[in-house]
Amino acid sequence: MDLIIRKQVVIIDEVRSEIYRRLDLPLVKCASIAVVKNPFLDKVIDDFSGYTEYGEKLGKILLDSALKALDVTEDKIQSYGKAAITGIDGEQEHGSALIHVGFDTPIRETIKNTYSLIPSSEKSAGPGCSIDVPLHSKVAVKVRTHFDAMEVWVQDSPHPDEIMVILALAQGSRPFPRVGGLLWDDVKNFDGMS
Amino acid sequence: MKEPEIRKLDVFLETILFSEGKVLDKPLLKCAVAVVIKNPLAGSYQENLDELSEYGEYLGGYLTKKAIEKMHIDAEEIESFGKACIVGVNGEHEHAAALLHPPLGAPMREALHGGKAIIPSAKKIAAAGATLDVPLLHKNAMLVKSHYDAITIRIPDAPRPDEIVVAVAFANGGRPNARVGGIKASEIKCINGLD
Numbered sequence A: 001m002d003l004i005i006r007k008q009v010v011i012i013d014e015v016r017s018e019i020y021r022r023l024d025l026p027l028v029k030c031a032s033i034a035v036v037k038n039p040f041l042d043k044v045i046d047d048f049s050g051y052t053e054y055g056e057k058l059g060k061i062l063l064d065s066a067l068k069a070l071d072v073t074e075d076k077i078q079s080y081g082k083a084a085i086t087g088i089d090g091e092q093e094h095g096s097a098l099i100h101v102g103f104d105t106p107i108r109e110t111i112k113n114t115y116s117l118i119p120s121s122e123k124s125a126g127p128g129c130s131i132d133v134p135l136h137s138k139v140a141v142k143v144r145t146h147f148d149a150m151e152v153w154v155q156d157s158p159h160p161d162e163i164m165v166i167l168a169l170a171q172g173s174r175p176f177p178r179v180g181g182l183l184w185d186d187v188k189n190f191d192g193m194s
Numbered sequence B: 001m002k003e004p005e006i007r008k009l010d011v012f013l014e015t016i017l018f019s020e021g022k023v024l025d026k027p028l029l030k031c032a033v034a035v036v037i038k039n040p041l042a043g044s045y046q047e048n049l050d051e052l053s054e055y056g057e058y059l060g061g062y063l064t065k066k067a068i069e070k071m072h073i074d075a076e077e078i079e080s081f082g083k084a085c086i087v088g089v090n091g092e093h094e095h096a097a098a099l100l101h102p103p104l105g106a107p108m109r110e111a112l113h114g115g116k117a118i119i120p121s122a123k124k125i126a127a128a129g130a131t132l133d134v135p136l137l138h139k140n141a142m143l144v145k146s147h148y149d150a151i152t153i154r155i156p157d158a159p160r161p162d163e164i165v166v167a168v169a170f171a172n173g174g175r176p177n178a179r180v181g182g183i184k185a186s187e188i189k190c191i192n193g194l195d
Helices: A052-070 A094-102 A104-110 B051-073 B093-100 B105-112
Strands: A003-017 A021-037 A078-084 A120-124 A132-138 A148-152 A164-171 B006-019 B022-040 B080-087 B121-125 B131-138 B149-154 B164-169
Touching: A003 A052, A003 A120, A021 A052, A021 A094, A021 A148, A052 A094, A052 A104, A052 A164, A078 A094, A078 A148, A094 A120, A094 A164, A120 A132, A120 B164, A132 A164, A148 B105, B006 B051, B006 B149, B022 B051, B022 B131, B022 B149, B051 B105, B051 B164, B080 B105, B080 B149, B093 B121, B093 B164, B121 B131, B131 B164, B149 B164
Parallel strands: A078 A120, B080 B121
Antiparallel strands: A003 A021, A003 B006, A021 A164, A078 A132, A078 A164, A132 A148, B006 B022, B022 B164, B080 B131, B080 B164, B131 B149
């Protein structure tokens, strides 16, 4: 396996107040990004499901970088999401292969109690295109306070022959959530849903 | 010195590992830290801009320390620096100058334990989601060509019309594979901030 990482970017977005009403605890969101050379260019691949090494390596690198930059332990993470932008010489499926095969394994090994699916967005685009990485609760998809997203953008990435892979994490709910639904503390089933 | 009302703090940390076909001997680490603050002077002309300058004095040290912490390096390892502002559309260009120019530099240098060169800056009035290129140059000699650089940042929801984005940026080295000549960082005299 050859995986060339040109650059890594970590973006931290810490919201301390909303419309000048201070939050008791700041909402901290983090996107950890790797810009890698597309390992699948010029190859005809009918099934990516065996290519687990790329995803496993990226999942671990991105999570380690995020936790280091946030300077928190894994238990502080409440929600997550992932995304990929494939540069325009590749196809969307190349980026999808990096975030759907093997990627979740190191994340679920490190972050405990991750019962829910990791939500994702993916596309093919030129450098500097933004992507909205969806976020929801790691415990149960239906926790309504934690439905969120983080807009991510890296000025020079991805080049046409690259893939930009993103892991987004958040330490809490939206600021002042008040649209009802299942609450974080009321999750009972631990089936990933409710 | 006065602490402003900070709505949010954003950190942009880039690690460049590979360039032009080869792995860099030393990864280039660039970091920008920005705060989004309320502009107390938005919407009206004020002759006196001291309130913003007091915020600048606070933010110079606060943002620099935050950047050093997030880069996980010693202050002495930082080789280049820069600062920049985006004023929301209900403010004026001079608000950025009041924040950046009289007060922000001294506490930045103090937190870095040095820095003889001028701190390069950029400022503009713009809507939320505008990009900001924070210029960078060598902290001790502004004629070192290898360290002329920038880091581009963007906060999707800031600045709102009555807000200001204030950013500082640092790097632990010059551009990857810099080769346009001029004075080398290893040759500077470190006296006058120029060479």
